[in-house]
Amino acid sequence: MRKETKHYDLIILGRGAAAFSAAIKGSEISKGEMTIAMIGTGPLGGTCVNVGCVPSKYLLEASHRVFMPKHPRIDGIYETIVDHDISAVMKGLRSYVSDARESKYAEVIKNYNNVTLYDGLGKFLDRKTVEIGDDREKKIGIVSGSNILIATGSHPSIPNIEGLRDAGYLTSDSLWGIDKLPSSVAIIGGGSIGLEIGQALLHFGSKVIIIEALDSLLPQTEPEIGSALRALLEKEGMQFYMRARIDSVHKYKGRKLVEIITHKGKEKIAVDEILVATGREPNTGSLNLEVAGVKTDSRGLILTESSMRTTSPGIYAAGDCVSKRLFLETLAAREGVIAVSNMFGETANIDYGSSTWAVFTYPQVAGVGMTENEFSKKNGSCLCRTFPLSNLTKASIMGETEGLIKITVDPKDNRIVGMQIMAPNATDIITEGAYAVRNGYTIDDIISTSHIFPSMSEGIKIAAQSFIRDITKMSCCVE
Amino acid sequence: MEEKNVKLRIYGMTCEDCVETISRSLLEQQGVMDVNISFQDGLGEVEIDPTQLKPENILKNQVFSRNSHYKATLIE
Numbered sequence: 001m002r003k004e005t006k007h008y009d010l011i012i013l014g015r016g017a018a019a020f021s022a023a024i025k026g027s028e029i030s031k032g033e034m035t036i037a038m039i040g041t042g043p044l045g046g047t048c049v050n051v052g053c054v055p056s057k058y059l060l061e062a063s064h065r066v067f068m069p070k071h072p073r074i075d076g077i078y079e080t081i082v083d084h085d086i087s088a089v090m091k092g093l094r095s096y097v098s099d100a101r102e103s104k105y106a107e108v109i110k111n112y113n114n115v116t117l118y119d120g121l122g123k124f125l126d127r128k129t130v131e132i133g134d135d136r137e138k139k140i141g142i143v144s145g146s147n148i149l150i151a152t153g154s155h156p157s158i159p160n161i162e163g164l165r166d167a168g169y170l171t172s173d174s175l176w177g178i179d180k181l182p183s184s185v186a187i188i189g190g191g192s193i194g195l196e197i198g199q200a201l202l203h204f205g206s207k208v209i210i211i212e213a214l215d216s217l218l219p220q221t222e223p224e225i226g227s228a229l230r231a232l233l234e235k236e237g238m239q240f241y242m243r244a245r246i247d248s249v250h251k252y253k254g255r256k257l258v259e260i261i262t263h264k265g266k267e268k269i270a271v272d273e274i275l276v277a278t279g280r281e282p283n284t285g286s287l288n289l290e291v292a293g294v295k296t297d298s299r300g301l302i303l304t305e306s307s308m309r310t311t312s313p314g315i316y317a318a319g320d321c322v323s324k325r326l327f328l329e330t331l332a333a334r335e336g337v338i339a340v341s342n343m344f345g346e347t348a349n350i351d352y353g354s355s356t357w358a359v360f361t362y363p364q365v366a367g368v369g370m371t372e373n374e375f376s377k378k379n380g381s382c383l384c385r386t387f388p389l390s391n392l393t394k395a396s397i398m399g400e401t402e403g404l405i406k407i408t409v410d411p412k413d414n415r416i417v418g419m420q421i422m423a424p425n426a427t428d429i430i431t432e433g434a435y436a437v438r439n440g441y442t443i444d445d446i447i448s449t450s451h452i453f454p455s456m457s458e459g460i461k462i463a464a465q466s467f468i469r470d471i472t473k474m475s476c477c478v479e
Numbered sequence: 480m481e482e483k484n485v486k487l488r489i490y491g492m493t494c495e496d497c498v499e500t501i502s503r504s505l506l507e508q509q510g511v512m513d514v515n516i517s518f519q520d521g522l523g524e525v526e527i528d529p530t531q532l533k534p535e536n537i538l539k540n541q542v543f544s545r546n547s548h549y550k551a552t553l554i555e
Contacts, residue, residue, distance in 0.1 A: 009488050009552060029550050030490040033521065128555075146488055146554040314553070343552045345538020346545070 011145030016046015018151035018319030022336035063203035073399030182273035194277035354438035366430035369418035387463035504542035
């Protein structure tokens with residue numbers, strides 16, 4: 001060991017959700033004896049609290065409070081214009097994020113005397129040793145660890161489009177600094193980030209244009225949901241260019257001119273702002289993973305087993321830098337816990353199959369398990385039913401019938417293998433699907449479980465009943 | 480037979496009796512040849528027969544089980 005090297009029981013590269021949950025778990029198991037170095041740059045808490053879930057949900061909630069009163073859905077309730085000040089909304093958002101970061105991360109870590117925070121970037125010198133440097137690569141120190149967890153997260157990926165850098169753009173990292181609503185925005189990417197931010201800006205009053213390379217929105221969802229969500233967003237005024245590619249971007253009279261190529265040919269649109277939402281890429285490029293023997297996939301995401309072990313003994317990875325399908329804060333935190341538990345000899349594995357995911361548009365979209373197509377491809381056949389919310393009493397009372405619930409079951413035993421929901425509170429009621437998929441519940445288990453009438457969750461029960469009868473010929477509360 | 484030396488970081492020891500308890504349990508594990516634990520440093524060295532015991536399975540010894548006060552991680 002080098003003379004100047006300080007040794008820790010655990011080195012954590014990163015300071016986001018995975019890093020914090022790992023540090024707390026390690027501290028709990030060892031009753032505060034595990035010495036932990038947490039190395040990272042940027043605000044504590046990582047993507048979720050600073051530039052991810054927290055500010056985006058705040059912005060969405062605020063925007064709905066402006067939009068909904070202007071679009072009442074119940075007879076006798078009249079259109080109301082809500083006075084608002086976007087600059088004050090954004091100030092409130094930043095203040096909320098700052099408070100959440102302080103209370104959930106900065107203050108929390110002060111309770112763990114065994115954790116030392118290093119402000120810098122870590123780079124492997126070998127399998128056990130990490131050099132910490134500042135952003136100009138000036139050496140701050142060297143640490144070694146008996147175990148190492150890589151939890152460095154991700155950053156927005158920026159496509160190589162001619163003129164984009166010169167014209168300027170926002171991302172989901174930089175949007176939160178704005179104080180003025182752009183009157184028009186072109187959003188590159190029709191995934192969850194693009195649609196959530198797009199709907200928030202639309203609800204505040206921006207003209208929003210989504211440019212998507214694929215022919216459908218949200219490719220991880222059932223096609224019925226992608227289509228239904230698109231129809232609803234179009235009704236609200238969002239414009240879509242599908243199967244579209246951006247040829248170039250130019251500044252033009254104080255605006256930004258986006259040249260789009262579709263099957264119809266070239267088209268130019270002038271907007272005030274561009275938001276790039278084409279996905280995220282892992283923060284693994286400067287870690288020097290090769291010397292540590294840690295392998296990545298072609299996108300630089302770290303390959304792990306379900307135990308979160310990497311290809312190098314004693315090195316684990318968790319969070320958005322890991323090669324997987326779902327990139328979620330809740331998963332990152334779970335992976336951090338699993339990695340640390342396994343360092344202590346437990347046999348813990350991540351279960352992606354019953355992990356829930358969500359898109360926080362209004363209505364929300366949430367899912368768990370396999371889609372109809374995924375299950376059929378794997379097993380040859382499947383059974384599924386789609387239940388439209390137009391048949392659900394609670395949804396029709398609310399006047400919010402655009403959504404649906406789709407359940408996929410294994411035809412051999414009626415076990416629920418997947419559920420997707422588009423509904424105002426899909427993120428709350430999908431947990432029933434998660435229990436079902438995780439524990440192997442059947443449609444009979446759902447039907448024989450009491451559900452409140454009238455409620456959105458009752459929709460899951462009726463969707464299950466649609467496997468055994470024609471629900472259009474069914475009165476309320478039939479078991 | 481070639482013995483392998485495995486180093487452990489051991490947590491939860493409060494006195495020399497803890498050293499005794501952990502050592503005894505480890506020595507009962509198949510494949511463990513010798514144990515040397517330092518209470519002061521919270522470290523342990525275990526000589527194992529690698530044909531009978533993998534280093535990571537030392538951590539599965541019941542003295543480090545979920546309900547035990549003692550926990551350990553591999554150092555190398």
